[in-house]
Amino acid sequence: MLFLARSYWTLASASIREQMSYRRSFLLETLGKLIGTGIELVALLLLFERVESIGGWSKWEVVYLYGVASISLGVAELLTTGLDAMPELVRTGTMDGILIRPAPPLLQILGRDIRLLQLGRLIQGVGALAFALTHLPTARGPEALLFLLIAVLSTTAIYFGLFLAAGASCFWTVQSGELFNAFTYGGVQMTQFPISVYPRWLRDLFLFAVPLGFTSYVPAVRALGKGTVWTQWFSWIPGVEAAGTASPVGSAGAPGASPWMATVLPWIAPLVAAAFVYVCWRFWRLGLDHYQGVGS
Amino acid sequence: MRISELLDACAAVFTTAIRRQLAYRVANWSGLFTNAFFLFFRAYALRACYGERAVIGGLSATDIVTYVTVSQALLMVIPQWGRVEVAESVRSGQVAVDLCRPLDYFAAFLSKRLGVSAYYVLFRFLPLLAIGLVAGLLSPPSSWGMVPAFLATVLMGAWIANSLLFLVDVSAFWLGSERGLRYLFLGAGSLFSGLILPLSFLPDAMQKFSLALPFEYTLYLPVQVYLGSLSGDALAHAIAIQCAWVAGLTILCRAVLAAGVRKLVIHGG
Numbered sequence: 001m002l003f004l005a006r007s008y009w010t011l012a013s014a015s016i017r018e019q020m021s022y023r024r025s026f027l028l029e030t031l032g033k034l035i036g037t038g039i040e041l042v043a044l045l046l047l048f049e050r051v052e053s054i055g056g057w058s059k060w061e062v063v064y065l066y067g068v069a070s071i072s073l074g075v076a077e078l079l080t081t082g083l084d085a086m087p088e089l090v091r092t093g094t095m096d097g098i099l100i101r102p103a104p105p106l107l108q109i110l111g112r113d114i115r116l117l118q119l120g121r122l123i124q125g126v127g128a129l130a131f132a133l134t135h136l137p138t139a140r141g142p143e144a145l146l147f148l149l150i151a152v153l154s155t156t157a158i159y160f161g162l163f164l165a166a167g168a169s170c171f172w173t174v175q176s177g178e179l180f181n182a183f184t185y186g187g188v189q190m191t192q193f194p195i196s197v198y199p200r201w202l203r204d205l206f207l208f209a210v211p212l213g214f215t216s217y218v219p220a221v222r223a224l225g226k227g228t229v230w231t232q233w234f235s236w237i238p239g240v241e242a243a244g245t246a247s248p249v250g251s252a253g254a255p256g257a258s259p260w261m262a263t264v265l266p267w268i269a270p271l272v273a274a275a276f277v278y279v280c281w282r283f284w285r286l287g288l289d290h291y292q293g294v295g296s
Numbered sequence: 297m298r299i300s301e302l303l304d305a306c307a308a309v310f311t312t313a314i315r316r317q318l319a320y321r322v323a324n325w326s327g328l329f330t331n332a333f334f335l336f337f338r339a340y341a342l343r344a345c346y347g348e349r350a351v352i353g354g355l356s357a358t359d360i361v362t363y364v365t366v367s368q369a370l371l372m373v374i375p376q377w378g379r380v381e382v383a384e385s386v387r388s389g390q391v392a393v394d395l396c397r398p399l400d401y402f403a404a405f406l407s408k409r410l411g412v413s414a415y416y417v418l419f420r421f422l423p424l425l426a427i428g429l430v431a432g433l434l435s436p437p438s439s440w441g442m443v444p445a446f447l448a449t450v451l452m453g454a455w456i457a458n459s460l461l462f463l464v465d466v467s468a469f470w471l472g473s474e475r476g477l478r479y480l481f482l483g484a485g486s487l488f489s490g491l492i493l494p495l496s497f498l499p500d501a502m503q504k505f506s507l508a509l510p511f512e513y514t515l516y517l518p519v520q521v522y523l524g525s526l527s528g529d530a531l532a533h534a535i536a537i538q539c540a541w542v543a544g545l546t547i548l549c550r551a552v553l554a555a556g557v558r559k560l561v562i563h564g565g
């Protein structure tokens with residue numbers, strides 16, 4: 001384990017030092033990324049000059065969601081930029097060289113490129129979240145912050161899994177990587193708004209298949225204290241329905257709203273994330289086993 | 297080169313570009329898939345803003361989803377970002393060879409890029425309109441008489457958009473890395489072309505500012521034509537400004553390129 005950590009750090013620190021040696025370039029690129037991603041935040045704030053709420057969520061609650069989404073994708077991008085090189089690694093045969101070295105291939109590929117400019121997205125995400133928290137006093141308590149942490153860590157893991165899967169797809173074809181952008185860059189676009197605004201099929205896709213909605217929205221609802229109406233989306237899960245249809249005093253009052261589910265589900269987010277990452281990891285292993293190398 | 301030879305050469309480059317894009321069929325399917333998802337996300341999110349409101353920025357709830365569908369469908373036809381191979385060509389030195397060719401560099405560049413846009417009209421614009429239609433997110437054009445104006449504004453919009461990308465790339469002659477400038481254009485382009493929000497949603501001051509920029513005349517104008525937001529004198533006025541941007545940017549691009557070439561030669565190219 002220590003060997004793995006040390007190998008990773010050797011590669012990663014080399015990558016970081018290389019970028020820092022072109023300091024002006026690094027600063028300009030990071031600033032550029034910050035502007036390029038931050039423009040969405042600007043647009044969001046401008047939108048709220050015209051409307052007071054979207055899907056029942058106020059301006060700062062939506063900015064909060066935006067912050068969670070941006071930070072999660074930013075961290076994932078920072079860690080997985082190395083996988084962007086997959087098409088080239090496979091095509092040029094460099095992958096063969098990676099495979100004969102004593103460290104795990106994934107670790108080497110990730111460690112080669114810790115692209116610091118990705119901090120641009122992270123910075124504007126942190127800014128957005130901080131800004132939102134100053135306007136949401138109830139979201140600053142220890143319990144709320146715990147759920148915020150759960151949301152960010154779990155969502156980051158899902159994005160990590162998606163980038164891993166996109167990289168793994170290169171073992172078969174280099175042309176289909178863009179497919180995954182629908183879930184990564186699409187996902188960050190989608191999860192900046194409350195998932196309740198989307199139609200059933202989109203909601204279900206992002207709650208249960210690519211669970212970005214689950215890991216960001218569910219804990220966020222808990223952290224912001226937005227009620228329990230949304231729990232009815234989970235009532236189809238067998239065995240849960242019986243408990244779910246109870247409408248005790250103190251709940252949102254709507255049929256199918258379940259405080260019990262609202263209490264339990266946010267804690268499940270990390271497990272959901274772990275399961276998803278495991279599936280992506282298996283896909284990566286499948287790709288590695290399938291890979292036959294370039295010249296024989 | 298005589299005009300007829302110039303046009304023949306441009307046409308050849310144009311058709312070759314389309315044929316080259318046809319080889320990337322799988323990549324296009326992946327891109328279409330992703331594009332469709334963005335269409336859905338933006339359309340439903342913006343529609344949710346309407347709530348009790350009937351109209352925001354002059355657009356109704358049905359208008360906004362049509363707006364998103366048409367703008368997303370035009371996304372690849374009128375590119376707001378992307379590498380156009382000029383910067384790489386400068387860095388690798390390939391540009392020296394390209395500049396020796398008999399066809400004017402900028403004319404060849406534009407013919408190639410318009411060929412790519414034509415490909416995307418068939419393989420992104422039309423499919424995405426179909427997807428939007430099936431999902432109930434697309435209304436038919438305000439009037440079918442608008443179609444010629446729509447096609448003209450799309451063509452000129454693509455011309456302007458590609459000229460802007462050219463300017464960003466050509467800065468590689470002077471800047472070590474044009475990435476910073478590229479991101480700036482990405483940010484400004486995304487907002488002021490109406491890609492993220494209809495420009496009528498922006499505060500008045502920003503709308504006035506936007507009129508001084510070319511981005512509005514790339515993507516926003518064709519979508520306005522589709523929705524019928526502009527007609528008569530206002531439409532003629534906007535198209536005239538678009539023509540002015542086409543002419544102005546073409547002259548600017550050629551001038552900047554010439555300056556870059558002079559610099560290249562002086563540095564022992």
